[in-house]
Amino acid sequence: MHSIQEYQELFKNYLSEKVTTKDPVNLYEPISYILELGGKRLRPVLTLMTAEIFGTDYKKALNAALAVEVFHNFSLVHDDIMDDAPLRRGKETVHEKWDLNTGILSGDAMLIIAYQFFEHYDPVTFQKLARLFGKTAIEVCEGQQYDIDFEERDDVTIREYLKMIEYKTAVLVGAAMKMGALVAETSAENAEAIYNFGLNLGIAFQLQDDYLDVFGDPKTFGKQVGGDIIENKKTYLYLKALELSAVEEAKELRHLFSIQPKDSADKVETVTAIFKASGSAQHTQEEIYHYTQKAFKILSTLEIDEEKKSILKVFGESLMKRTV
Numbered sequence: 289m290h291s292i293q294e295y296q297e298l299f300k301n302y303l304s305e306k307v308t309t310k311d312p313v314n315l316y317e318p319i320s321y322i323l324e325l326g327g328k329r330l331r332p333v334l335t336l337m338t339a340e341i342f343g344t345d346y347k348k349a350l351n352a353a354l355a356v357e358v359f360h361n362f363s364l365v366h367d368d369i370m371d372d373a374p375l376r377r378g379k380e381t382v383h384e385k386w387d388l389n390t391g392i393l394s395g396d397a398m399l400i401i402a403y404q405f406f407e408h409y410d411p412v413t414f415q416k417l418a419r420l421f422g423k424t425a426i427e428v429c430e431g432q433q434y435d436i437d438f439e440e441r442d443d444v445t446i447r448e449y450l451k452m453i454e455y456k457t458a459v460l461v462g463a464a465m466k467m468g469a470l471v472a473e474t475s476a477e478n479a480e481a482i483y484n485f486g487l488n489l490g491i492a493f494q495l496q497d498d499y500l501d502v503f504g505d506p507k508t509f510g511k512q513v514g515g516d517i518i519e520n521k522k523t524y525l526y527l528k529a530l531e532l533s534a535v536e537e538a539k540e541l542r543h544l545f546s547i548q549p550k551d552s553a554d555k556v557e558t559v560t561a562i563f564k565a566s567g568s569a570q571h572t573q574e575e576i577y578h579y580t581q582k583a584f585k586i587l588s589t590l591e592i593d594e595e596k597k598s599i600l601k602v603f604g605e606s607l608m609k610r611t612v
Contacts, residue, residue, distance in 0.1 A: 289340050289599060292606075295333040302350045303357065318382045318394040319401070322361050325377045331464040332357040337603070338468025338482055341596050352417060352467040355405040359421070360460060362398035363428055365391055370436070399425075409471070416470045424463040431456025438522055442542070446527045450491065458490025474591075481589050488583035489604050495576045496608060498523040502560055503569065514556035520545045524575065526559075529568035537562055580608050 290298070307323055309316045332353035339349035367373075368381040369391050375381060383391030406417045434452040438444045465486035469479040501516045502525060516523050526545065530538050541562055544555055563569045583604055587597045 289337075289596075290346065292333060292337075292603070295336045295346070296329050298346065299329055299332045299336060299350070299353055299357075303354065306354060307358070314386070314390060315394055315397055318365075318386055318390055319398055321385070322365055322376070322382055322394075322398075323358070325379055327377060329357065331360055331460060334461065334464040334486065335468040335471075337599075338465045339472045340468075341482075341592060341600065342469055342472035342474040342478065344472035349468050349471045351405040351408040352471050353464075355402045355417075355421065356460070356464045356467060358398050358402040358405070359425065362395050362402060363432070365395040365398065367432065369395075370432075413470060413473070417467055420463055420466060420470070424459050427455045427459045431459075439520075444522050444527060446524065446531070449522065449524055449527055453494040454487065454491055457494045458487050461490030461493065462487035477589075478591055481586050485583045485586045485590075485600065488579045488586070489607060492576050492579035492583065492604075493607055495524055495572060495579065496610070498525055499569070499572050499576065500610075502563060514552070514560070517544075517556050517559045518548070518552045520548065525563050525568050525572050528571050529563050529566040532566040532568055532571070533562065537566065576608060580604060 303323060307320060309320045335349050335353040335356055336346040340346050364376060365382050368376055369383050369388065373381050374384050381391075382394060386394075403418070403421065406414050406421065409417060431452055431454070434448070435456055438449070438452065462483040463486075466479050466483040469482045498516065501523075502514060504513055506513045516525075522545070526541070529541055533541060541559065544559055547555070549555055584601055587600055590597060
């Protein structure tokens with residue numbers, strides 16, 4: 289087994305080797321650009337790690353890991369277009385650096401390229417990977433649509449929100465791990481269990497992201513703290529605060545999430561105070577813990593040795609202790 293940092297470096301080197309700019313340059317240069325912006329590379333690392341957890345050399349999983357990473361970045365390119373976002377990881381987004389048409393077309397190409405990486409596997413493994421990829425890709429699109437729909441709705445429930453983050457974020461984490469299991473040709477039971485482990489960790493990861501957006505340290509978080517509040521995003525924190533607050537506080541919270549003042553500092557401060565006072569902040573931390581423990585419970589069903597179960601648990605714990 290390798291460390292997370294070693295997997296990241298090994299994957300980065302393979303990515304540089306396989307994804308290159310060719311003609312037409314205006315199609316492929318934006319693809320190289322978005323993939324070189326970096327990020328945590330969480331999903332491909334999980335694919336490589338899972339393959340080795342089930343006794344297969346990580347090298348066999350590199351193409352599946354590439355498929356996961358290219359697909360993830362395809363979704364980011366199109367998300368940025370829908371959000372009209374100017375920056376991604378501190379750099380210009382693809383549609384800002386080039387133009388809207390380039391962003392759409394290069395994103396489309398990335399989706400196809402991601403699928404092509406499965407062609408490196410034998411027919412049986414290819415079929416399993418492709419089926420999982422298709423299911424996951426459509427769920428990610430459904431999650432994105434739910435997210436868009438929620439912007440216009442005032443009656444979003446916590447249950448609906450959890451379903452949205454499961455589809456938009458968590459299913460790809462689960463799929464990344466299951467792909468490693470499929471490449472390793474482990475049992476169907478192991479593959480399904482590791483998927484559910486990743487799925488629950490993915491939900492906890494997104495809830496942690498929501499929490500850090502409000503309560504994170506600006507020096508380490510890497511994004512503007514309070515960004516979700518400024519953009520009126522109906523996160524778990526917001527929905528839980530509505531549920532727990534007294535009538536007047538809930539009314540004030542709804543009002544604050546219907547406006548976008550030029551100076552947002554007071555709004556962020558007031559909303560943050562409501563999140564704390566209502567108990568929403570505490571409940572969010574408890575929900576993060578709940579999904580993390582749910583993931584850890586699944587580890588007991590895996591047919592692997594205790595040392596490897598421990599590696600997965602330590603990884604999960606590190607995600608929940610993150611500040612970025």
